[in-house]
Amino acid sequence: MSMIDLSPPAAGQRGPVEHGVRDQIVDAARAHFSRFGYGKTTVADLAKAIGFSKAYIYKFFDSKQAIGQAICAQCLDKVLAGGEAGVVEGKSAADKFRRYFNGLISTSAELFFEDKMLYDIAAHAAEEHWPPAVAYMTSAEDRLKAIILLGRETGEFERKTPIDETCEAILLVMQSFMNPLMLKHNLDGLPEAPTKAINLVLRSLAP
Amino acid sequence: MSMIDLSPPAAGQRGPVEHGVRDQIVDAARAHFSRFGYGKTTVADLAKAIGFSKAYIYKFFDSKQAIGQAICAQCLDKVLAGGEAGVVEGKSAADKFRRYFNGLISTSAELFFEDKMLYDIAAHAAEEHWPPAVAYMTSAEDRLKAIILLGRETGEFERKTPIDETCEAILLVMQSFMNPLMLKHNLDGLPEAPTKAINLVLRSLAP
Structure with missing residues (x-):
């Protein structure tokens, strides 16, 4: 050093x-x-x-x-990496979309609900809008936007709705599975419930 | 007597x-x-x-x-009545859909977040699946199904997705605003956020 x-x-x-x-x-x-x-x-x-x-x-x-934020940032980086792995595997925009959210949600569930300490920190972060939680949402929104734009380009997704409106609405309806404070109440429904929500969102994206 | x-x-x-x-x-x-x-x-x-x-x-x-359940049942009846009032006002299936959820959500927000006691009881009810909370969700699902079927009949909504799948997925994505435990984290976004979620769901219902 x-x-x-x-x-x-x-x-x-x-x-x-x-x-x-x-x-x-x-x-x-x-x-x-x-x-x-x-x-x-x-x-x-x-x-x-x-x-x-x-x-x-x-x-x-x-x-x-600040120490909690450093732990939180490490943890949210792993969640984003779980999503990215899905994007790489996906063959089409819809497939990338599906695998992205599945990756984020399954990694979140693993990290936050197998280690009570990480859940507590993530809950504080979400509740109090800590910078790493805000950065995580920005990152998720950027990645989501790129997937939607790809799907609009390939003709898989509709192009009428303003892109920002589309992205914001998707994050709003997926928050039940992304926000640890809400995911907590949805653990019984994993992994079927997010799959049903993802299918609904994909129907909303149809051209 | x-x-x-x-x-x-x-x-x-x-x-x-x-x-x-x-x-x-x-x-x-x-x-x-x-x-x-x-x-x-x-x-x-x-x-x-x-x-x-x-x-x-x-x-x-x-x-x-049992006393808490009686209070909870009174309260959830008011929430359902808020939704029903919207259904009556709605001119089309899409309009009924929009007003139904707006009615449920605004009544929930009023009741649960202006009276801490009602929130506490509703939170216990949602967390522990009390019979009035289960009955409320059944009632909401039945009403939703009727609106979707109406929209399928009038040609406003698509008919490919099995009706039960459609209803279940809608309740899953709207739970962030219907479940008091989740709505609690969404109060800042009222009433715009549920409107955006409702718009997304209506896009998913398009024929």
């Missing part, structure tokens, strides 16, 4: 971008949050558990939430 | 169907729940507040939840 990293630190992250220490803090925080819960932990608890001083942790993250 | 009422008591409600006393208990319970919360109240608290013995209350309701 002797080279100088010129990239700016992410929101809420302070000081030199020393990835080694930062990752060490995030890993230790994950372990601690998993055992004691995100809500109940303070930066002082974390410092004690890791064996760092509070001041040293504050050199890297300006609050507990 | 000297005439004998032959209708069977509703689930969880016991003893002779003496509406006067039953209503008196429900009204007193509403007031008490509003002040102290549904979750924290016991039947003993209620009995004390109303001035009845616990045993007397148990002659009419076999648990606190």
